[in-house]
Amino acid sequence: MRGRILALATITLMLIATQGTVANPGGNGDSNRDFVCGGSCHGDPSLSAPSSATISITSGNTAFTGTAYQLDTTIEIDLISHSRILGVFLLSSTDGNGDNPEDHGWNIIQDPSGTSVNYVEVIVPTNGVISLTWVLTAPELVGDGDLIVAIHHGAGYEGLAYLGVSEPHSISIDPVPANLPGFALDWSAPNYRVTGDTSPVSVLTQNTTEISVEWKLEGESISHPATVEAGMEDEWLVHLPATMGDGRIVYRVTTSNGEFDVVQPWLTMGTIPPEFDGSLMGARAQGFAGAFMIIAFMVSLQGLLQPARRKDELDQTEEVEAAEETPVEPVVEESTVDEDAAYRARLLKYDEHPGLLWDPVDEEWVDDPDYGGDE
Amino acid sequence: MFSQTLHHLVVGLTTGIATLACLCAIAAWVSNYFVEARAARSHLDNASYIATIAALPLLPVAVLSGTMAMSDPASDAMSYNKFLFAGLTTGFLASMVIGRWRFGPGVWNDSRLSLLQVISAIGALASITVLGSIGAKMTLGESTMDILPFWPEFDDSVVVNEWLSVVLLILGLAAMVAAFRFGPKVYRIVD
Numbered sequence: 001m002r003g004r005i006l007a008l009a010t011i012t013l014m015l016i017a018t019q020g021t022v023a024n025p026g027g028n029g030d031s032n033r034d035f036v037c038g039g040s041c042h043g044d045p046s047l048s049a050p051s052s053a054t055i056s057i058t059s060g061n062t063a064f065t066g067t068a069y070q071l072d073t074t075i076e077i078d079l080i081s082h083s084r085i086l087g088v089f090l091l092s093s094t095d096g097n098g099d100n101p102e103d104h105g106w107n108i109i110q111d112p113s114g115t116s117v118n119y120v121e122v123i124v125p126t127n128g129v130i131s132l133t134w135v136l137t138a139p140e141l142v143g144d145g146d147l148i149v150a151i152h153h154g155a156g157y158e159g160l161a162y163l164g165v166s167e168p169h170s171i172s173i174d175p176v177p178a179n180l181p182g183f184a185l186d187w188s189a190p191n192y193r194v195t196g197d198t199s200p201v202s203v204l205t206q207n208t209t210e211i212s213v214e215w216k217l218e219g220e221s222i223s224h225p226a227t228v229e230a231g232m233e234d235e236w237l238v239h240l241p242a243t244m245g246d247g248r249i250v251y252r253v254t255t256s257n258g259e260f261d262v263v264q265p266w267l268t269m270g271t272i273p274p275e276f277d278g279s280l281m282g283a284r285a286q287g288f289a290g291a292f293m294i295i296a297f298m299v300s301l302q303g304l305l306q307p308a309r310r311k312d313e314l315d316q317t318e319e320v321e322a323a324e325e326t327p328v329e330p331v332v333e334e335s336t337v338d339e340d341a342a343y344r345a346r347l348l349k350y351d352e353h354p355g356l357l358w359d360p361v362d363e364e365w366v367d368d369p370d371y372g373g374d375e
Numbered sequence: 376m377f378s379q380t381l382h383h384l385v386v387g388l389t390t391g392i393a394t395l396a397c398l399c400a401i402a403a404w405v406s407n408y409f410v411e412a413r414a415a416r417s418h419l420d421n422a423s424y425i426a427t428i429a430a431l432p433l434l435p436v437a438v439l440s441g442t443m444a445m446s447d448p449a450s451d452a453m454s455y456n457k458f459l460f461a462g463l464t465t466g467f468l469a470s471m472v473i474g475r476w477r478f479g480p481g482v483w484n485d486s487r488l489s490l491l492q493v494i495s496a497i498g499a500l501a502s503i504t505v506l507g508s509i510g511a512k513m514t515l516g517e518s519t520m521d522i523l524p525f526w527p528e529f530d531d532s533v534v535v536n537e538w539l540s541v542v543l544l545i546l547g548l549a550a551m552v553a554a555f556r557f558g559p560k561v562y563r564i565v566d
Contacts, residue, residue: 273530276534277534279537280448282536282540283454283459284449285540285543288462289540289543289547292466294470294498295466295473296554298491299470299473299555301491302477302488302491302561303559303560305487305488306478306487306559306564307485307488307564
């Protein structure tokens with residue numbers, strides 16, 4: 001019985017947990033996506049609600065076929081989930097199928113995250129306002145096209161998906177005028193610079209007699225003019241400040257030829273660390289050097305910090321006494337014995353001078369060693 | 376493939392044995408503060424001494440097998456750091472062995488020398504931990520040390536010129552020889 005109750009309780013808990021799960025509260029990642037369709041979770045009216053966010057698009061309404069077009073959108077949102085994740089779509093329709101602008105002839109060059117997809121997930125700042133930019137290439141066909149910005153997000157704890165869709169932004173796609181100044185077809189903007197690099201960025205153009213460049217750090221609102229100097233033919237050297245760490249710089253080129261002034265889209269350039277210049281030999285040498293230095297340091301410290309020897313350790317009395325107890329063999333050199341015998345042999349003894357011997361060589365009296373008494 | 380397997384094997388052995396050596400040394404030092412821990416200290420000292428001697432020859436084998444296992448060793452900051460920390464670990468472990476060998480088991484009886492021994496042990500243990508963390512970061516992409524807010528970045532390294540490294544190596548070798556030859560004469564401490 002207890003087992004059955006336990007099993008029932010476990011199943012009930014699992015079911016409750018399933019009901020309480022919110023689909024993807026942490027987002028689903030940037031990718032190419034269509035807008036929600038009626039059959040999807042977010043398309044279900046019982047699981048979704050209209051968002052109170054305001055979506056505005058501030059880009060121009062004209063684009064030239066096959067040239068760059070920048071779409072700027074600003075989203076103001078007051079109610080959002082505690083994670084502040086907002087999913088933003090760039091669409092050409094809201095049918096739930098074939099909505100991606102690329103399905104309508106556009107080509108996404110750069111999305112707000114630096115990649116090239118039509119759906120990105122961003123974190124909304126605490127002030128509730130976020131501005132995003134897509135850079136696209138206009139379709140090759142002349143005509144009219146629509147771009148739409150749509151959002152979805154969570155809010156509160158109702159478990160609902162809040163959806164918002166902007167008004168369609170109509171763009172007239174015109175044929176490219178002759179002599180339109182722009183980037184050279186074979187030029188590609190550098191994606192990264194090495195940290196601290198101050199070398200100028202080379203920009204190649206066509207039909208252009210002059211360019212001006214403005215730059216700002218990513219996230220900044222105020223842009224600054226950059227110094228530009230002419231390089232070789234159709235080449236311009238743009239001096240942008242060096243960036244460090246993870247800093248990203250965005251810059252915008254305006255190409256001019258006296259007839260047209262074309263403001264190009266903002267381009268982003270990241271920062272990468274300098275190339276690692278270590279070598280295997282250097283690493284090994286440095287490793288061994290570290291080992292040897294630590295050993296040298298520690299050995300020196302061991303010598304310095306060792307305890308002073310105690311007096312009983314320095315006392316050598318026992319050793320000395322032991323050495324003295326050992327009988328010492330008299331060592332007499334043979335030459336000394338011979339000299340002594342010769343010396344004794346030349347000494348003369350006179351009875352009238354007891355205790356004394358006469359040395360005829362040195363002509364002096366010396367004590368008789370064999371004389372035994374004091375008399 | 377064989378090098379990678381060998382490296383995993385040797386690294387496991389080296390890390391385990393060296394960690395045992397360091398922990399036993401630290402425990403031997405701590406036992407100084409407990410009157411009845413004399414017998415335990417003797418065992419800890421022996422275990423630490425033998426484990427350190429066992430770990431020392433394994434370290435270069437681990438480095439060599441790691442070098443063979445990599446397609447381009449020391450070409451990035453993380454693998455470069457592994458060489459540096461392997462050197463530091465060797466230095467600290469060798470210092471432990473030298474101290475124990477010169478002063479005998481009585482090294483733990485002297486407060487200053489035992490402190491020096493335990494500093495070497497802590498240094499070796501820290502270096503081994505960093506070595507293991509770098510290895511985990513390279514193979515698994517994460518390490519348990521990531522939870523520490525003050526942990527240094529593994530993506531950066533202190534790289535000096537190749538020839539300057541050789542000069543440092545000669546300098547270190549000379550310093551070590553000088554420390555042995557011209558340093559004060561040491562005496563074994565009676566246990």
